Amino acid sequence: MAALTRYLRNPAAVLGAVLLLLVLAVALAAPVLFPKDPLGLAGRPLQWPFANPKVWLGTDASGRDIAAQVFHGARVSLLIGLVATVIAIAIGIAVGAVAGFYGGIVDDALMRVTEAFQTLPNFLLLLVLVAVFGSDITTVTVAIGLVSWPAPARLTRAEFLSLRNREFVQACRVLGMGDARIIAREILPNALPPVIVYASVVMAVAILLESALAFLNLSDPNVASWGNLIGAGRGVLRTQWYVSAIPGLAILVTVLAVSLVGQGLNDAFNPRLRGPAPVKTAS
Amino acid sequence: MTILLLALRRLAASLPTLLVILAGLFLLLQLAPGDTVDALMAQMGGGDPATAEELRRYYGLDLPAAAQLARYLWRLVQLDLGQSAIYGKPVATVIAERLPVTLMLMGASLSLAFLGGIVLGVLAARRIGQWPDTLISTLGLMFYATPSFWFGLMGIVLFAIHLGWLPAGGIEEVGAGHTGLARILDIARHLVLPTLTLALVFLATYLRIMRASMLEVMSLDYVRTARAKGLGETGVIVHHALRNALLPMVTLVGLQAGTMLGGSVVVESVFALPGLGRLAYESVVQRDLNTLLGIVFVSALLVITVNFVVDLIYGRLDPRIAAGR
Numbered sequence: 001m002a003a004l005t006r007y008l009r010n011p012a013a014v015l016g017a018v019l020l021l022l023v024l025a026v027a028l029a030a031p032v033l034f035p036k037d038p039l040g041l042a043g044r045p046l047q048w049p050f051a052n053p054k055v056w057l058g059t060d061a062s063g064r065d066i067a068a069q070v071f072h073g074a075r076v077s078l079l080i081g082l083v084a085t086v087i088a089i090a091i092g093i094a095v096g097a098v099a100g101f102y103g104g105i106v107d108d109a110l111m112r113v114t115e116a117f118q119t120l121p122n123f124l125l126l127l128v129l130v131a132v133f134g135s136d137i138t139t140v141t142v143a144i145g146l147v148s149w150p151a152p153a154r155l156t157r158a159e160f161l162s163l164r165n166r167e168f169v170q171a172c173r174v175l176g177m178g179d180a181r182i183i184a185r186e187i188l189p190n191a192l193p194p195v196i197v198y199a200s201v202v203m204a205v206a207i208l209l210e211s212a213l214a215f216l217n218l219s220d221p222n223v224a225s226w227g228n229l230i231g232a233g234r235g236v237l238r239t240q241w242y243v244s245a246i247p248g249l250a251i252l253v254t255v256l257a258v259s260l261v262g263q264g265l266n267d268a269f270n271p272r273l274r275g276p277a278p279v280k281t282a283s
Numbered sequence: 284m285t286i287l288l289l290a291l292r293r294l295a296a297s298l299p300t301l302l303v304i305l306a307g308l309f310l311l312l313q314l315a316p317g318d319t320v321d322a323l324m325a326q327m328g329g330g331d332p333a334t335a336e337e338l339r340r341y342y343g344l345d346l347p348a349a350a351q352l353a354r355y356l357w358r359l360v361q362l363d364l365g366q367s368a369i370y371g372k373p374v375a376t377v378i379a380e381r382l383p384v385t386l387m388l389m390g391a392s393l394s395l396a397f398l399g400g401i402v403l404g405v406l407a408a409r410r411i412g413q414w415p416d417t418l419i420s421t422l423g424l425m426f427y428a429t430p431s432f433w434f435g436l437m438g439i440v441l442f443a444i445h446l447g448w449l450p451a452g453g454i455e456e457v458g459a460g461h462t463g464l465a466r467i468l469d470i471a472r473h474l475v476l477p478t479l480t481l482a483l484v485f486l487a488t489y490l491r492i493m494r495a496s497m498l499e500v501m502s503l504d505y506v507r508t509a510r511a512k513g514l515g516e517t518g519v520i521v522h523h524a525l526r527n528a529l530l531p532m533v534t535l536v537g538l539q540a541g542t543m544l545g546g547s548v549v550v551e552s553v554f555a556l557p558g559l560g561r562l563a564y565e566s567v568v569q570r571d572l573n574t575l576l577g578i579v580f581v582s583a584l585l586v587i588t589v590n591f592v593v594d595l596i597y598g599r600l601d602p603r604i605a606a607g608r
Contacts, residue, residue: 116303118538119586123545124563124579131567131575132314208430212549215432216564230433241440248433256428 006268013264019257027074034068038224046240060229060243061236070250072224077207077254080141084206087145089199092152097183097191099153100160107157114150122147126209130218137220140213144206155198159191193269200262204255211251226251286598293594297587304583305359309352312572364577369569374577377562382581384454384558387470388550389543391478393536396485400532403486404493405520411498419490426487431546435480435553442476449476452555477554481546485539492535496528503527529600537593541586 007013030038043055045063050056057067099110117125129143163169164187172182213219214227221228226247233243358365364374407419443451450473455461461469500506501524509523548560555561559578566574 112299112303115297115300116307119297119300119541119583120304120579121541121543121545121548121582121586123542123548124582126545127548127563127567128308128311128575128579131570131572132311204428211430212432215430216549216552218564218567227430230430230436234436237436237440238444241437241444244433244436245440248430248437251433252425252429255430256424259424259428 003268007264010264010267012260013267016257016260016262016264019253020261023074023078023254023257026071027078030068030071030075034065034071036068038068038072039064039222046236046243048240049242049246057246058242060232061240062232066229066243066246069224069229070226070247073226073229073247073250074254076137076223076225077210077251080137080144080210081203081207081258083141084144084148084210085199085203087142088148088202088206089152089195091145091149093156093188093195095149096153096156096158097160097188100157101164101179101183101187103161103164110153111157114153117147117150123209123212126213127218130213135213135218135220137223140210140219144209147209148202148206152195152198152202155195156191159194160187163187163190197262197266197269200258200265204258204262207251207255207258286595289598290591290594294587294591297590301583301587302356305356305580306352308576308579309355310348312576313348359580364580365573367566367571367574367577369566369571369574374574377574378559378577378581381557381559381562384556385544385547385551385560387474388477388481388547388556388558391474392482392485393543395478395482396489397532397536399482399486400489400493401525401529403490405497405525405528407490407494408497408501409516409520416494420494423487423490426483427491429483431480431484432549432553434483435476435550438476438480439553449473452553454556473554473556477550477556480553481543481550484546485543488539489532489535492531493528496531497524500524500528526600530597533593533596533600537590540589541582544582544585 041063043052043059043063043065045059045061047055047059049058049066051058055065055067057065057070060066060069095110095114099107099114125147126143129146130140133139133143160183169182169186172186177186210219210225211227211230214225215231217228217231219225219227229247230244233240233245233247236243362375364378366372367374367377370377403419403423407416410416439451442449450456452473454473455466455469497520506519506524509519514522544560547558548563550556551558551560552564559581563575563578566572566578
């Protein structure tokens with residue numbers, strides 16, 4: 001409760017929550033307001049925004065409704081961001097928990113793998129994964145999750161390292177509890193808060209990674225993704241720059257909302273550590 | 284000298300990491316449909332299965348995966364990255380041609396982001412809670428949330444198309460025949476927009492870290508001592524606080540070296556720069572996995588090198604690290 005009050009007293013955090021709710025509302029409203037296929041023909045191509053009330057954000061070079069694509073794009077971005085984040089956090093927690101709890105050789109081996117992932121530029125690794133496994137939306141989402149887990153893993157490991165020799169853990173050992181139960185039921189709940197807060201960074205990065213991939217035409221061309229639309233607008237950038245500009249603003253608002261909420265949560269749960277939000281490590 | 288030893292030990296510790304990367308990538312590519320021979324055959328316009336079989340034997344593709352991995356690693360030790368299917372040249376040559384542009388882009392962006400981050404971070408920390416701080420922090424948040432390719436595109440619209448101040452893409456004026464200084468200036472002009480595009484995201488992170496780090500250092504006792512002995516605010520910051528506040532920034536450079544390389548893939552594609560990132564993109568589109576693997580290998584080497592340098596700088600900034608361990 002105290003945390004909630006602190007959150008609500010932070011104007012930036014409240015703004016983030018409002019923006020996030022707005023994006024969520026847009027995503028939910030998309031099938032209601034634009035029931036037709038957003039990638040279908042909507043009218044004459046390259047109509048400017050606010051020129052035609054039927055397609056109020058205009059149309060792109062193939063005559064598709066930009067507003068419909070932006071609305072449906074919110075669904076795609078949020079979904080990819082959310083699923084990829086869940087995958088990354090799940091792997092990160094599993095690796096970090098085992099490494100931090102057992103230490104020694106297990107820790108060394110797992111940290112070598114983590115370092116390997118961190119040494120590789122994650123966007124390059126993403127390109128390799130897409131090149132090998134193809135680029136339908138499921139593959140892209142899983143691939144983004146697979147390149148994003150090292151940071152959560154390190155965070156979880158650090159928490160486990162500081163918690164594993166505490167008295168309550170020793171008490172559990174004396175009681176004869178198994179390792180799995182101590183890890184999952186006793187230590188994890190205590191280690192979770194910073195990892196959950198960090199999830200906002202992972203999600204912001206995941207959304208940006210997908211949009212960059214889609215912009216390069218390497219994501220699923222059959223979904224109305226903001227990145228796809230920006231990429232499609234490149235050909236007419238010289239004159240109809242709005243085709244690329246509008247979906248870019250949508251990405252900006254979404255990532256800003258996620259980051260603000262994450263930072264707000266961080267400040268609300270660690271009021272004494274009003275330090276910087278964790279560092280973003282992606283394009 | 285201790286710091287050099289320390290850094291060298293860290294460098295040696297990154298060798299197993301590199302091995303993990305290479306083995307992982309190699310296994311990953313085993314999963315990819317089609318191999319080098321398929322690509323070659325396609326390039327030759329098809330051929331009979333007997334020829335394909337012979338070629339596979341020639342390239343050692345008929346051996347078990349473990350033996351192939353060993354051969355592959357041995358070739359890498361000799362810096363032989365294999366043959367690029369689409370360029371018809373050794374991968375090492377193709378990469379060497381593209382590397383300078385990427386290094387220039389990364390170097391310029393890193394310098395801009397680093398220096399800009401220091402200046403803006405210190406300004407924000409000095410005026411904490413007042414309008415300069417609010418303005419700088421807000422700008423930082425916006426840069427942080429903006430996709431870099433979109434920044435690039437909007438930069439092209441504004442500065443290249445509408446204002447006509449800067450070129451929209453490419454690394455130099457083709458056919459202008461510039462030489463010497465004129466050519467350098469021409470390339471610099473072409474690099475302004477890409478550098479800004481790549482740097483802004485990192486500038487956002489750097490200024491945030493610098494601000495926080497500066498605030499922390501400024502609250503320490505030795506800064507109070509420096510003030511108490513009558514030093515002006517600028518003197519305190521420049522001679523006392525800055526050096527310690529820089530430590531997290533330097534760490535960040537090492538951490539984000541890989542990210543910056545990843546970002547250059549997108550930026551080079553936006554501005555049609557003939558760099559490593561653009562090459563990575565082309566090799567994905569054209570399924571030239573040999574080249575892609577080579578780029579990843581070189582990128583990993585680059586990241587490891589940057590971290591080695593960061594370790595050295597760290598020792599210079601904080602002598603305790605060199606003396607203590």
